[in-house]
Amino acid sequence: MKSSSAAAAGSRKGPLGRLADFLDDRTGYRAVMHEALYERVPGGARWRYVWGSTLVFAFMTQLITGLFLWASYSASAQTAWESVYYIQHEMAGGWLLRGIHHFMAQAMVVLLALHLLQVVIDGAYRAPREVNFWLGLVLMMLVLGMALTGYLLPWDQKGYWATIVATNLAGIVPVFGPSIQQLVIGGTEYGHHTLTRFFALHAGFLPGALILMLVVHLSLFRKHGLHAKQPITKPDAMFWPDQVLKDAVAMLAVMAVVLGVILVPALKAMLAGEPVHAGHLGAELGAPADPSLPYAAARPEWYFLFLFQFLKVFEGWGATGEFLGAIVVPGLIMGVMFLMPILGNWKLGHRFNVAFTLGVIAGAGLLTALALNEDYYALWVDKAPLAEAQKLYDETGGDEAKLTAALGGDKAKLAAIEKQWETLEKIRRSQAFLDAAKQAKLDAARAIELAGRPEKIPPAGMLELVRADAKLQGPRLFAQHCASCHAHVDPQAPAAAAILAKSSAANLFEFGRASWMRGLLDPAQVAGPAYFGNTAHKDGDMVSFVQGDLADADQWKKDDIEAVIVAMAGEAGLAAPGVQPAMLEKGRALVADGERCGGCHKVGDNGTALGSAPDLTGWGSREWLVGIITDPTHERFYGDSNDRMPSFGKAAEGAAPMLSPQQIGLLADWLRGEWYRP
Amino acid sequence: MSRQSPDPAPGRRSFLTEALAIACGGLATLTPVAAGVWAFLDPLRRKGGAASFLPVTELAAVPDDGVPRQFAVIAERADAWTGFAAEPIGAVYLRRGKGSDTVEALSATCPHAGCFVEMEPTGRCFRCPCHNSTFTLEGGIVAPSPSPRPMDGLECRVAKNGSVEVKWERFRAGVAEKIVQ
Numbered sequence: 001m002k003s004s005s006a007a008a009a010g011s012r013k014g015p016l017g018r019l020a021d022f023l024d025d026r027t028g029y030r031a032v033m034h035e036a037l038y039e040r041v042p043g044g045a046r047w048r049y050v051w052g053s054t055l056v057f058a059f060m061t062q063l064i065t066g067l068f069l070w071a072s073y074s075a076s077a078q079t080a081w082e083s084v085y086y087i088q089h090e091m092a093g094g095w096l097l098r099g100i101h102h103f104m105a106q107a108m109v110v111l112l113a114l115h116l117l118q119v120v121i122d123g124a125y126r127a128p129r130e131v132n133f134w135l136g137l138v139l140m141m142l143v144l145g146m147a148l149t150g151y152l153l154p155w156d157q158k159g160y161w162a163t164i165v166a167t168n169l170a171g172i173v174p175v176f177g178p179s180i181q182q183l184v185i186g187g188t189e190y191g192h193h194t195l196t197r198f199f200a201l202h203a204g205f206l207p208g209a210l211i212l213m214l215v216v217h218l219s220l221f222r223k224h225g226l227h228a229k230q231p232i233t234k235p236d237a238m239f240w241p242d243q244v245l246k247d248a249v250a251m252l253a254v255m256a257v258v259l260g261v262i263l264v265p266a267l268k269a270m271l272a273g274e275p276v277h278a279g280h281l282g283a284e285l286g287a288p289a290d291p292s293l294p295y296a297a298a299r300p301e302w303y304f305l306f307l308f309q310f311l312k313v314f315e316g317w318g319a320t321g322e323f324l325g326a327i328v329v330p331g332l333i334m335g336v337m338f339l340m341p342i343l344g345n346w347k348l349g350h351r352f353n354v355a356f357t358l359g360v361i362a363g364a365g366l367l368t369a370l371a372l373n374e375d376y377y378a379l380w381v382d383k384a385p386l387a388e389a390q391k392l393y394d395e396t397g398g399d400e401a402k403l404t405a406a407l408g409g410d411k412a413k414l415a416a417i418e419k420q421w422e423t424l425e426k427i428r429r430s431q432a433f434l435d436a437a438k439q440a441k442l443d444a445a446r447a448i449e450l451a452g453r454p455e456k457i458p459p460a461g462m463l464e465l466v467r468a469d470a471k472l473q474g475p476r477l478f479a480q481h482c483a484s485c486h487a488h489v490d491p492q493a494p495a496a497a498a499i500l501a502k503s504s505a506a507n508l509f510e511f512g513r514a515s516w517m518r519g520l521l522d523p524a525q526v527a528g529p530a531y532f533g534n535t536a537h538k539d540g541d542m543v544s545f546v547q548g549d550l551a552d553a554d555q556w557k558k559d560d561i562e563a564v565i566v567a568m569a570g571e572a573g574l575a576a577p578g579v580q581p582a583m584l585e586k587g588r589a590l591v592a593d594g595e596r597c598g599g600c601h602k603v604g605d606n607g608t609a610l611g612s613a614p615d616l617t618g619w620g621s622r623e624w625l626v627g628i629i630t631d632p633t634h635e636r637f638y639g640d641s642n643d644r645m646p647s648f649g650k651a652a653e654g655a656a657p658m659l660s661p662q663q664i665g666l667l668a669d670w671l672r673g674e675w676y677r678p
Numbered sequence: 679m680s681r682q683s684p685d686p687a688p689g690r691r692s693f694l695t696e697a698l699a700i701a702c703g704g705l706a707t708l709t710p711v712a713a714g715v716w717a718f719l720d721p722l723r724r725k726g727g728a729a730s731f732l733p734v735t736e737l738a739a740v741p742d743d744g745v746p747r748q749f750a751v752i753a754e755r756a757d758a759w760t761g762f763a764a765e766p767i768g769a770v771y772l773r774r775g776k777g778s779d780t781v782e783a784l785s786a787t788c789p790h791a792g793c794f795v796e797m798e799p800t801g802r803c804f805r806c807p808c809h810n811s812t813f814t815l816e817g818g819i820v821a822p823s824p825s826p827r828p829m830d831g832l833e834c835r836v837a838k839n840g841s842v843e844v845k846w847e848r849f850r851a852g853v854a855e856k857i858v859q
């Protein structure tokens with residue numbers, strides 16, 4: 001049967017028609033097209049048949065966008081993050097390309113579930129279509145494999161840690177597990193070969209296998225014909241154009257959803273009158289992978305969240321539990337699915353199949369909801385009724401014996417409070433996740449800011465830049481090494497009082513600046529918790545000087561004190577812009593004066609000997625800070641009267657100091673607020 | 679599947695369906711293609727940095743015997759996302775006549791197809807190893823030559839402190855005119 005349009009094209013014999021004739025003579029393409037398009041659709045075109053086509057479309061989209069991404073991606077530990085950054089933030093349209101690839105992958109997982117559900121509900125796996133159903137299951141696993149491998153390729157914190165978990169799970173397979181793991185990651189450490197292998201899997205092996213299987217899947221589908229939903233009430237139709245139109249509309253809808261996800265944030269920003277940064281649209285890019293930096297926000301992509309949660313069911317079972325949860329149970333579920341075509345021969349078997357599939361999907365949905373609830377619990381739980389429990393927790397430090405004593409043996413109340421403590425624990429865990437996720441966002445934003453410097457990224461990669469950044473590393477080093485004694489909090493902040501009360505050394509917020517010095521020279525503050533109040537210098541010479549001499553308006557005029565403050569900030573190199581030189585000069589002279597500060601402190605060459613008080617030459621400068629952090633017991637600083645502060649940069653022969661010179665420099669830079677600003 | 683064989687419905691309705699199907703399918707498929715092509719064309723937006731004078735060596739290091747010597751051109755360089763500190767990015771030949779205080783510079787890039795032009799071991803002429811273009815020590819063309827033009831001279835100046843600076847430029851290969859790339 002010749003199609004009417006083909007015949008018409010032949011009879012018109014325009015130049016196009018003649019070209020078509022020429023080609024058809026030599027290739028027979030019309031017959032092929034006819035074969036492809038004029039497939040009978042029993043009962044007419046229906047929307048429920050579109051899922052398979054949308055999946056093929058989604059895969060084609062991934063193939064196209066993937067190839068273009070490939071043209072700009074570089075798989076190595078020093079270039080993967082960097083090249084993805086370049087695609088996302090510097091290449092025109094890179095954000096759109098990557099966004100489509102990222103979200104279409106997620107759409108594909110959803111479409112897979114719908115396609116599977118439709119096939120099972122319609123019983124389309126029954127004879128003679130068993131083999132095609134099995135092929136479909138293999139295709140599904142290939143798609144999931146591509147999702148899993150693609151997650152690592154940007155080599156950011158998120159992908160890196162999620163992949164560590166996934167590959168470690170592969171490692172618990174008995175006998176072959178460790179070898180499989182080592183093969184997949186290309187050695188014993190994660191690095192260049194992990195990326196090259198994941199990339200080859202993601203862009204070569206898996207899609208190659210998928211295309212082969214898909215060809216067989218589709219030809220078997222054509223061989224058996226469409227499995228029509230019974231009962232058939234309408235006349236048959238042809239695949240072209242009726243079903244094709246429905247398929248095409250569905251594809252367009254899928255693409256519209258993907259574009260919507262990418263572009264809605266831009267629309268929101270525009271409506272709010274905020275600037276739109278194209279690089280921030282579409283797929284996220286986290287901070288570069290750092291094996292030395294814990295990442296508490298590590299979670300798999302949302303469609304694997306149910307597996308992540310499922311593993312928690314087996315918590316406490318050790319490796320056996322993980323083996324059960326990650327391999328045995330999912331394996332069994334896949335096994336049952338493979339048996340479906342055989343089970344489906346019985347009426348009851350088909351019902352079981354439908355119930356089983358719905359059950360698995362519902363279960364996965366439930367587990368996903370549970371996982372989300374655990375992570376975001378702190379956002380929606382009402383904390384008001386827990387106030388008393390929280391108070392008791394703070395008082396007793398969570399100690400059960402103390403709680404029993406506090407409640408005076410009230411058993412019912414004890415049980416109630418303990419239950420609330422469990423809720424509080426859940427809130428704390430959720431809050432920890434939320435904090436980590438927030439921190440991850442800040443880290444990512446900073447890394448992207450640094451990568452955009454005019455000097456670009458050093459050849460050693462982004463991690464080098466991130467590790468040398470005071471703004472990123474300062475707070476971490478401070479929290480690890482300094483915060484057990486020192487506070488670093490804006491005294492005006494609402495929580496400042498509570499934080500200062502707990503600190504046992506000076507508050508270093510804005511150390512080196514006039515604001516800090518003004519507090520130190522304030523008789524009301526010098527012996528407070530922000531300065532010497534919680535230290536051995538509480539009753540020292542400096543405190544008595546500030547509270548005695550300085551407080552005496554006859555000895556120290558207000559202007560003089562202000563001049564000293566300005567001069568000290570000047571020593572640090574942190575004087576406010578627009579300070580008058582005369583004021584600086586006056587302050588310097590007062591500081592050096594042997595009758596005033598210079599009586600105890602050495603400043604420049606004022607002749608005062610070291611040993612009685614810290615040297616104020618270059619006080620608060622980078623060099624001065626590096627010096628005091630390295631060794632506060634040096635005679636230039638506190639000497640013998642040093643109060644508890646460790647010498648972070650000094651070590652016994654052969655041992656490593658607590659902090660490297662680079663780390664100390666980062667702390668000094670951070671305290672002084674010196675870091676790259678765009 | 680025992681129904682009547684349906685002939686594809688002829689007429690306007692069918693045409694409309696066909697047109698709509700092609701439009702929707704085409705639009706859906708063209709979206710990723712468009713995004714891909716957009717990103718793929720990104721390199722066309724990028725311009726080479728403006729040519730600038732780069733210090734190559736000291737005047738004293740260029741012997742005044744009229745024989746060209748090869749020197750590396752060193753500069754900071756950016757490659758997509760990577761910024762490189764100063765490193766060799768190419769080479770030039772510098773030549774100084776007897777007792778002269780001026781230096782002439784020739785780019786070592788062959789004007790034919792971009793190979794690296796070398797000095798003959800005899801020191802009497804330049805020869806490109808790829809297709810045997812030969813040039814005089816002044817860079818002039820020696821017929822017969824695959825190269826359509828003489829070696830490319832580069833602007834060169836000697837700073838007060840004796841530093842020899844070359845204006846580093848690349849030119850289009852394979853054409854008779856010297857066109858800055």
Ligand code: FES
Nearest residue numbers: 788790791806809
């Ligand atoms: S490239 Fe030099 S002769 Fe062809």
